[in-house]
Structures are given as structure tokens and as C-alpha cells.
Amino acid sequence: MSKQTPNRPKAATAAQPERRKVSTLWVIIGVVAVVVVIAAVIAIVASGGDSAKTAAGIEQTRPVTVSGTPLPQFESTTDDTAIGNVVPTLTGASFDGTPITVQPGKPTMVVFLAHWCPHCQREVPVLTQWAADGGVPKGMDVIGVATGTTPDRPNYPPSDWLEREKFPFPVMADSSDYAAANAYGLSAFPYFVVFDSSGKLVTRASGELDPTTLTTMLQTVT
């Protein structure tokens, strides 16, 4: 009688699930690797160049000179202790270098906008339509200030964005250290500052405003 060697078949049987486990592991790793490689190839091929170019002479930030006492930081429209204060004068320029001054002399609403802020992106078409519908009171100036400008952030550059939206008001490009925004006490975007012809602050507001609120806000300003 020949001797049986029962260990060998048993060992072979036990090794099978182990081998299967190893092969399953390699299948998982292989599938992940293939997906990663395909995604990388598509990403590299599809994202070649094509960076946005801005016309010559256009600058997204410009120096701004502030004269007068800065307004305290805005907290709330209802309990704004700054109402009645004379706003500081801002001397700067638009994206293309055209001089712009924000100063007493006419009732004025200054709108501070950031290109990356979704609420500003939604407010700009509202303001554009409001102006087209004749919402701006007679004798009132509306001036935009493009501030918070950061090349790393979305929807850059602001000059292209506001041109694309056909923003109807003159826009001052704030300085890289946001001198205009700081002088007017900006704490959130979009930010509205309204002053009368003597330069006294009438009201401030932040956040999206609808046309009715805008018109109501400006009704009593002289």
C-alpha cells in the first residue's frame, strides 16, 4: 500500500483562497490605477493653455488716495452710528486709468463689488436692469468700486466681468490694499454707501438688494 500524503492537497486547497485574495487585491489596485491614469491624461490634454488675456492699459487695481476721516466698520443698517458723518473723498481711477473721484457735491451711491463673491455676481445684473428701467433717481450718481480683487480667486479679472455684464456705472479700481473699501468701512459684499450732496452719510447696507429696496433707500436722499 502506498503511503498517502494528505497534507499536500490540503495545503493546495488552503492556498487557493489566499491566491484569490491576492488576485482580487491586484484587480482593485489595477482598476484604480487605470482610472487615475485615464483621468490624468484627459486632464492634461484638455486643459492646455488658453489663459484669459486683458487688453493693454487695463489694470485691475489702481492707487487710491483717501482724504478725510474713514467711516467706522459697517455692522448694521438699523443701528449705524456713522450716519451723519461726512464721508472721506476717494481719488482713484477706473480699470483703463480714467480718473474717478468719489466726493461730496452730489447725492451718490457707492457700490463695492468683489469679482469672486456670488452675491455680487447676482447683484450686478439687478443693478444693471434697475438702471435700464430708470430706477436711478434724477441727479444721483452711482459709482462702483471693484475691490477685494485677487487673481487667484474665481471670475477674475473684474474688468472683464463688469464689461460682460454691461455694468452701466463708472467703476473705480480699488488699490491692492483695498484703501477705498477700508475707508468706507466695508465688512461684507456687496456693500452700498449712500451720501447726500453735502457728503453726509445717509445709509449703508450690505448683501443683495432688490430694485424696490434700492429705490426706497434712495428716495429721500438730496
Place this chain on the structure above:
Amino acid sequence: MSTDAVQLFTALLALATLAATVVFLPVAIRARRGHDSEIVRAVVEYRSLICALIAGGSMAGSLYFSEVAHYVPCTLCWYQRIAMYSLAIIAITATIRRETPTPYFIVLASIGAIISLYHWLLERFPSIDTGACSSAVPCTLVWFEKFGFVTLPFMALVGFVAILTVCVAPPKEVA
């Protein structure tokens, strides 16, 4: 690789993960009801490894965008990071130690998924928040968007949901 290429790369990975999740979920649910499945056995066997790949990949992507691309994380981003980074560390450790701490995966991924979903909705509908952007880093800020809906919180949401789906598969002894 440019930042734009990395954005597209991570978005494609997120979509691939989402597709795999959508395909796997019904199979995992069927397996829980007693229908044996080869793929579910494999996923259950390597649950910690799969979670480590998803959470580790998400963590690497998040670190790239904050440290290399300089996208400053907002408050909700930080909350998601707490969940995802913890998941990555636990899953990698569990893979090395050949453990499967499924309850930890489920708790962290659930918390992360809820925050990601809210953050993504906030990006879609900014008015559900305060209606204004803070001058620092508002949570409504969309750093980039691919295919019209894939943003950073969306990718995090896919990661959390994928981990939860992997955890839906029956526990080892049942599979």
C-alpha cells in the same frame, strides 16, 4: 500639471468614484438581503483599503488646493477636512493593521456628507445663507466648477458617500 489640469483631474476622479458608487450601491443592498456577490466579497475584504484610497486621495487633493493652489479654506471646508482627514488616518492605520473599523467610517463619513451637501447647496443657492459675502473667505465662494456642478464640496460629498456605500456592504462574517 497646471492648477487647471489638477482641477479637471480631481473632478474626473470624483465622477468616476460617483459612477462606481452608483453601480455598487444596489449590489451592496442586494448582498445585505442575502444575495451573494463576488464584488461585494472583494469590497468587504478590502473595505479599509478602499476607504483609505478614497479618504487619502481626497486629503491629498484638499492639501494640493490649499497649499499649492492657495485656495484658502472656508469654515465649512474646515469642518469637512476634520471628517475627511480623520477618516484617512483611521483607514490607513486600519489597512496596515488589517482591521475594519466600519462604525468609525460610518460616523465620520455621515457627518462629513451632511456638511458637504449643505456647502454644495450653499454654492448653488447663495441666498440660503446671509445674502452677503464676508470680506474674508465666504462659504459661498466657488473656487472652481467643472461640468457645471463639480466643485470642491461636491467632490468631498462624493468621497463621503462612496465611503458610506462601501460600508453598506454586509460585514465580513455575513458576506
